[in-house]
Amino acid sequence: MGVVTPGFFGRSRRPGAELPPGQYLTEDFPVLSAGPTPRIALDEWEFSITSESGEVRRWTWKDLQAMPRESFTVDLHCVTRWSKLATDWEGVSLDALLADIESSADFAFVSSYGGYTTNVPVEDLLEGKAWVAFGYDGEELAPEHGGPARLLVPHLYLWKSAKWVRGITLSNVDEPGFWETAGYHNYGDPWREQRYWE
Numbered sequence: 631m632g633v634v635t636p637g638f639f640g641r642s643r644r645p646g647a648e649l650p651p652g653q654y655l656t657e658d659f660p661v662l663s664a665g666p667t668p669r670i671a672l673d674e675w676e677f678s679i680t681s682e683s684g685e686v687r688r689w690t691w692k693d694l695q696a697m698p699r700e701s702f703t704v705d706l707h708c709v710t711r712w713s714k715l716a717t718d719w720e721g722v723s724l725d726a727l728l729a730d731i732e733s734s735a736d737f738a739f740v741s742s743y744g745g746y747t748t749n750v751p752v753e754d755l756l757e758g759k760a761w762v763a764f765g766y767d768g769e770e771l772a773p774e775h776g777g778p779a780r781l782l783v784p785h786l787y788l789w790k791s792a793k794w795v796r797g798i799t800l801s802n803v804d805e806p807g808f809w810e811t812a813g814y815h816n817y818g819d820p821w822r823e824q825r826y827w828e
């Protein structure tokens with residue numbers, strides 16, 4: 631059980647700056663979804679990671695719950711300019727999920743129930759930077775925020791944090807996802823204001 635102290639995440643913030651440039655603070659938790667909220671029964675839920683060689687590793691909901699879980703507190707930054715600081719989550723780190731996967735791929739293509747997709751470099755999923763999260767603020771993650779489980783990559787703009795996450799495909803080729811194809815930045819670092827492709 632890794633309980634990560636706030637200081638650990640504090641290092642990713644710029645000194646003296648709580649908010650990335652162009653962002654404002656919000657206390658509530660807005661819902662932003664490009665389509666309807668999919669409802670996935672837990673006994674039908676599955677998460678998979680496919681390596682660049684085509685090998686597939688699958689987790690049922692039970693499998694995921696049996697993984698070592700972490701509680702963590704992170705800041706969220708949406709490209710529509712709201713930021714929410716110090717949100718409390720529970721989930722399984724991508725370090726744990728990727729640990730047994732044989733891969734040297736540089737890119738991850740993330741797919742969700744409902745069809746949403748996004749892309750993230752594999753290194754941005756490692757070293758305590760990303761989770762498959764199923765708990766929020768001491769409760770089960772609500773469906774509108776991505777429950778039963780969502781990807782959370784909080785150091786990038788929130789569109790990279792795919793709700794209702796279903797799988798990750800590892801590849802040596804970077805493939806833009808839903809918003810990246812529509813003009814959002816390929817990487818999306820809020821501290822460098824990477825909102826849109828130049």
Ligand SMILES: Nc1nc2c(c(=O)[nH]1)N[C@H]1C(S)=C(S)[C@@H](COP(=O)(O)O)O[C@H]1N2
Nearest residue numbers: 660661662663664742746775789791792793
């Ligand atoms: N599956 C899916 N994931 C998604 C989205 C979506 O439309 N579908 N929207 C993204 C965007 S643009 C944002 S800002 C956040 C919003 O998360 P929230 O609704 O929990 O605030 O989810 C991201 N993940």
Ligand SMILES: [Mo]
Nearest residue numbers: 662708709789
């Ligand atoms: Mo967003």
